[in-house]
Every structure is written in C-alpha cells, then in structure tokens.
Amino acid sequence: xxxxxxxxxxxxxxxxxxxxxxxGVDYVATYSKMRRYCWPGERVxxxxxxxxxxxxxxxMNAINRDLEDPDAKFSLRxxxxxxxxxxxxxxxxxxxQTLHERAMxxxxxxxxxxxxxxxxxxxxxxxxxxxYPQGNFISASEDTPYLQxxxxxxxxxxxxxxIAKSTTLEDAARCAMVSLDSTIRSNISVGPPIELAMYxxxxxxxxxxxTYTLNSPMYKSMKKQWTDGLxxxxxxxxxxxxxxxxxxxxxxx
Numbered sequence: 001x002x003x004x005x006x007x008x009x010x011x012x013x014x015x016x017x018x019x020x021x022x023x024g025v026d027y028v029a030t031y032s033k034m035r036r037y038c039w040p041g042e043r044v045x046x047x048x049x050x051x052x053x054x055x056x057x058x059x060m061n062a063i064n065r066d067l068e069d070p071d072a073k074f075s076l077r078x079x080x081x082x083x084x085x086x087x088x089x090x091x092x093x094x095x096x097q098t099l100h101e102r103a104m105x106x107x108x109x110x111x112x113x114x115x116x117x118x119x120x121x122x123x124x125x126x127x128x129x130x131x132y133p134q135g136n137f138i139s140a141s142e143d144t145p146y147l148q149x150x151x152x153x154x155x156x157x158x159x160x161x162x163i164a165k166s167t168t169l170e171d172a173a174r175c176a177m178v179s180l181d182s183t184i185r186s187n188i189s190v191g192p193p194i195e196l197a198m199y200x201x202x203x204x205x206x207x208x209x210x211t212y213t214l215n216s217p218m219y220k221s222m223k224k225q226w227t228d229g230l231x232x233x234x235x236x237x238x239x240x241x242x243x244x245x246x247x248x249x250x251x252x253x
Contacts, residue, residue, distance in 0.1 A: 001189035002150040004033055004048040005159070005176055006116045006128040008140045011169040012200040013118050013126050015046050015207075016176035018184065020191035021053055034195045035060060037067075037076050037119075038206045044119040045076055045085060046197055046207065050150035051113035051133065058096040059089065059113070082127045083137070086117050090135035097133065114149040119199065126201050154186040155179030173198050177212070177219070178226055194219065 004017040017033040031053065037045040047063075049056035066075040074088050097111045118128035130147040131137040140147055146159050155178075162175045173196060183190045192214050199207040212219040 001187070002033055002050040003148070003152065003155060003180060003183045003187075003190045004050055004116055004150055005146060005148045005152075005155065005179060006046075006048070006118050006140075007146040007159075007163055007167075007172045007176055008118070008126065008128050008165075009145060009163075009167045009169060009172050010165050010201075012198065012203075013046070013120075013128060013207075014169065014172045014176050015048060015116070015118065015195075015197040015199075016173075016180055017048050017195050018180060018190045019193045019195065020189060030191070030193070032195060034197065036197060036207060036209060039077065040206070041122065041204050043077070043121045044199060044204055044207060045082075046118050046199070047089070048116045048149070049113055050115075052097075052109075052111045054100070055093060055096045055111050055113040056115075058099075059092045059115070062092045062096070063089075080121065081124060082117070082119060082121055083129065083139075086129040086131055086137045087135075089115055089117055090131045090137060093131065093133065094135040116147055116149055120201065120204065122204060126199065151183055151187050151190050154183040158182065169198055169200065174222070177222055181219075181223055181226070192219075 002018055002020060007014040015034060019030040019032055021031045033048050035047045063076060066072040076085060079085050093113055093115065100111050112133035114133060115131040116128060117131060120126040127139055128147055129137045129139050130149060142165065145165050146163050148156065158175060158179050163172060177194060177196065180194050184192065194212045196212065197207045197209045
C-alpha cells in the first residue's frame with residue numbers, strides 16, 4: 001500500500017508521497033512513488049503511483065522508452081493539453097495490466113495501479129488528474145481541490161478542513177505533510193521517507209523537491225507541533241453540562 005496526494009491551489013500545485021512498498025513483521029521495502037519531468041519553458045509533469053509496483057514500473061519504463069524514441073507516436077512531450085498526457089498514461093497502464101492479467105488471476109493478485117499526473121504545459125493552466133486502473137481519469141474540482149490515491153482515509157480529514165483554492169502554496173505543502181504523517185501514524189503499510197514537490201504556476205521550471213526522513217528537523221518539528229496542538233485543542237473543547245456543576249452543589253434528584 002502507499003499514499004500519494006496532489007493539491008491544486010491558486011498559486012500552484014503540491015505533490016506528496018510516501019515511499020513504502022511492503023510492510024511486515026520482518027520485511028519492509030521502500031521505493032520512490034514520484035517522478036518529475038521538466039523541459040524548462042515548455043512543460044513540467046509530475047507523476048505519482050500506487051497499487052501494483054510491477055505495473056507502475058512497467059508504465060514508467062514505457063514512458064522512458066517513448067521519450068527516447070524520436071519516432072514514438074506519443075510521449076510526455078507530445079500533446080497540447082495535459083489531459084492528453086493523462087489519456088496516454090491510462091492507455092499504457094491498461095496495456096500492462098492486460099499483458100499480465102491471466103498470471104495475476106492465477107496467483108490471486110491484482111495488476112491494477114492508480115496514477116496521479118499533474119503539471120503545466122506552456123500557455124495552458126496547471127492541472128492535476130487521477131488516472132484509474134480502467135484508464136479513465138478525473139481532475140480536481142473547485143470544491144475539492146485535491147486528489148488522493150492509495151491509503152486515503154487517514155489523511156483526508158485535514159485536507160477537507162484546511163485546503164481551499166485560496167490556500168497558500170506553502171500552507172498546502174504543510175497540510176500535505178501532516179496528511180502523510182497522519183496516515184503513517186495509523187497504517188504500517190505507509191511509511192517514510194516523504195517526498196514533497198511544489199510547483200508555482202507559469203514558472204515552467206523544475207519544481208521544488210525535497211525528501212524528508214524521520215530524522216529530518218523539519219519533519220520532526222512538524223510532527224511534534226501538530227501533536228501538541230491537537231492536545232491543546234482537545235483540552236479546550238466545551239465541557240458537558242454535568243462537568244460544569246460545582247462539587248459542593250447538589251444535583252437534581
């Protein structure tokens with residue numbers, strides 16, 4: 001399992017992902033779920049994956065193959081709209097799943113993968129898309145300007161409470177990190193390092209990218225302050241009526 005999310009705000013895009021691919025009593029593996037492609041001044045594309053690692057890796061290999069082939073019918077550098085890139089990735093995913101479908105069925109395994117692709121093409125608006133295993137896709141909406149794949153439920157509440165189109169890029173990034181950390185705390189199948197990327201609209205340059213481990217000062221400080229803040233907020237919640245009665249006052253009955 002994994003957890004990846006992308007956020008679209010007025011100033012740009014935020015991408016965040018964990019790096020755990022397997023977790024058990026005696027075996028934990030990590031693998032980057034985020035890929036960044038940049039042609040300065042032309043287009044910036046960020047791709048994240050969840051689900052079958054074999055399918056995800058095969059899709060990545062196919063993407064790299066097409067980028068290196070000058071005669072390829074389509075690649076990440078083709079297309080005037082980002083949704084065309086989403087269609088392309090969806091087709092590659094479908095091809096790889098079909099190729100291994102029978103073998104995966106025999107082993108009761110799934111070849112399905114989900115993808116989030118986002119970025120900007122020169123002259124077009126920045127966008128993010130969630131590509132389903134079936135090859136179709138959706139974009140973020142005005143009311144819900146974020147997309148999630150993988151283990152989504154633990155990190156969703158803070159996104160619903162904090163993220164809006166007007167949220168600053170930096171606040172969206174902090175919110176994404178807390179969302180990841182909340183998921184890591186509640187599910188062993190999601191784990192660090194955390195990868196974070198931030199893209200500012202119309203820059204068409206390499207996004208800011210950083211990897212945070214458990215020992216990264218920023219990550220450690222964020223975890224502590226968030227936990228302490230939750231405790232303080234909880235302690236300030238309204239009291240029940242019976243808690244407001246003074247000890248020396250008789251209660252009804």
